[in-house]
Amino acid sequence: MNEKILIVDDDDGVRQVLGESLQDAGHRVSSAESGEKAIATVREEAFDLVILDMVLPRVDGMAVLKDITTLRPELPVIMITGYASVETAIKAMKMGAVDYIVKPFRMEEVELVVGKALERSHLRRENVYLRRQLETTYGVHNIIGQSPLMRRIFALIEQVASSRSTVLITGPSGTGKELVARALHFNGDRRDRPFVSVNCGGIPDSLLEDELFGHVKGAFTDAVADRPGRFEAADTGTLFLDEIGNMSMSLQIKLLRVLQEREFMPLGGTRKVQVDVRIIAATNIDLKKMMEEGKFREDLYYRLNVIHMQLPSLRERCEDVPLLIHHFLNKYCREMNVPTKRFAPEALKALMEFSWPGNVRQLENVIERAVALSFSKEELGPEDLPREILDEGMVEMPVLHVGGDGFSLDEVLANYEQRMLYQALEHAGWVKTRAAELLKIKRTTLIEKMKRLGIPLKGTSERAAGAASSAEAEGSERVTDPGANN
Numbered sequence: 001m002n003e004k005i006l007i008v009d010d011d012d013g014v015r016q017v018l019g020e021s022l023q024d025a026g027h028r029v030s031s032a033e034s035g036e037k038a039i040a041t042v043r044e045e046a047f048d049l050v051i052l053d054m055v056l057p058r059v060d061g062m063a064v065l066k067d068i069t070t071l072r073p074e075l076p077v078i079m080i081t082g083y084a085s086v087e088t089a090i091k092a093m094k095m096g097a098v099d100y101i102v103k104p105f106r107m108e109e110v111e112l113v114v115g116k117a118l119e120r121s122h123l124r125r126e127n128v129y130l131r132r133q134l135e136t137t138y139g140v141h142n143i144i145g146q147s148p149l150m151r152r153i154f155a156l157i158e159q160v161a162s163s164r165s166t167v168l169i170t171g172p173s174g175t176g177k178e179l180v181a182r183a184l185h186f187n188g189d190r191r192d193r194p195f196v197s198v199n200c201g202g203i204p205d206s207l208l209e210d211e212l213f214g215h216v217k218g219a220f221t222d223a224v225a226d227r228p229g230r231f232e233a234a235d236t237g238t239l240f241l242d243e244i245g246n247m248s249m250s251l252q253i254k255l256l257r258v259l260q261e262r263e264f265m266p267l268g269g270t271r272k273v274q275v276d277v278r279i280i281a282a283t284n285i286d287l288k289k290m291m292e293e294g295k296f297r298e299d300l301y302y303r304l305n306v307i308h309m310q311l312p313s314l315r316e317r318c319e320d321v322p323l324l325i326h327h328f329l330n331k332y333c334r335e336m337n338v339p340t341k342r343f344a345p346e347a348l349k350a351l352m353e354f355s356w357p358g359n360v361r362q363l364e365n366v367i368e369r370a371v372a373l374s375f376s377k378e379e380l381g382p383e384d385l386p387r388e389i390l391d392e393g394m395v396e397m398p399v400l401h402v403g404g405d406g407f408s409l410d411e412v413l414a415n416y417e418q419r420m421l422y423q424a425l426e427h428a429g430w431v432k433t434r435a436a437e438l439l440k441i442k443r444t445t446l447i448e449k450m451k452r453l454g455i456p457l458k459g460t461s462e463r464a465a466g467a468a469s470s471a472e473a474e475g476s477e478r479v480t481d482p483g484a485n486n
């Protein structure tokens, strides 16, 4: 939040458009119209991000990039480039730029790229801080855990970070697979090289193929220029294939071929491209079962599964819960600029006893929400926790007594139903299609039930973000369904 961004472009229009929208998005913005001025500014002031035009008068973008990365190795730089010079952008990424934006750009695209870069730099900064503070006692990077199961993961990370072997990370949703993938990259000797992440779930096959392997000009109607894929962008670095279990069989074959041959042909291309990429793949789907069902290729599985890291559910390592609570409390209080809060014993007890079907992500969401909703309160009580946490353990089988009043079957069943729904939703990361699958009901049925049982249609973290600014917006938020496309 509120990060400081430097925009370097000789075009007044670009500076203005970018500056205004980034300001509207809550960032602080400075700008420079030349390379010399940019370098002078970076020397004097601390920034969180630089957006740098490739073509500048006198000193060009590439030279400015070099100076900035020398001056401030931790400072992420995003390049702005024309359509025709994407090649140069790739070169810039190899020189240390974290990403690039192609002109003409759409603002949503810019915000996405900026958001990603900031998140990464945030992670990096936290890494540096945590490495000093925590590494010896609590683990690698900002992966928190002291349990034997997590210690094994940390040891494995250290052992294989610098190797080129493919790693397959498995584990339930929200257990930190992506975090581990990053830790592998940033602890290895490719740490100064690109870390490129591709989500293989949720985008159509043809788009994913294009995203991975790129295309050459004229490959299809909209292919107005060469566009290198993520494989090329990740050259000399790491490519993280997230949700690999969702990849179609036909793409699986293509991926296997690339892994075997270390080269591939962009769509419409005539020349093979060679790459040196370390592959890390992750999934929360049981790939063995998928293989049995004929939905995942066995040969690809063994190619990916050279090193296997299975992340434990939070329930399997519940001794880490207090540590995580402490970590996230600090994190969100710092982020929201409030003095560090604590939990009252009663609330802490509920947190410790909860089963955490959504694992660390759910725990993090719950803490973030509690911090966001409690305003100036220093001690957080049970009232700051979501219903599902307090309810667990309270629902017991009602017993009929002779001469007693009986009970409402509807109420008891609704209570159960609500808890089951919460569990499935948390487990599915609030992706309703997935939750419905888990419950073996239709997505529309799930949404009907959620409305009837008063379950908000969004997950806790998404709600917490909005709730802090306007409590009454909640009512209107309930009727929108942001998950309609997932």
Ligand SMILES: Nc1ncnc2c1ncn2[C@@H]1O[C@H](COP(=O)(O)OP(=O)(O)OP(=O)(O)O)[C@@H](O)[C@H]1O
Residues within 6 Å of the ligand: 142, 143, 144, 145, 171, 172, 173, 174, 175, 176, 177, 178, 179, 180, 283, 284, 360, 361, 364, 429
């Ligand atoms: N051990 C941990 N220490 C600190 N934070 C963690 C830990 N594990 C997970 N998290 C946090 O929980 C959230 C979810 O983690 P991550 O995205 O890595 O999960 P995932 O396993 O990739 O989940 P999914 O399968 O749903 O994609 C992130 O915000 C991450 O920072």
Ligand SMILES: [Mg+2]
Residues within 6 Å of the ligand: 177, 178, 242
């Ligand atoms: Mg993930």
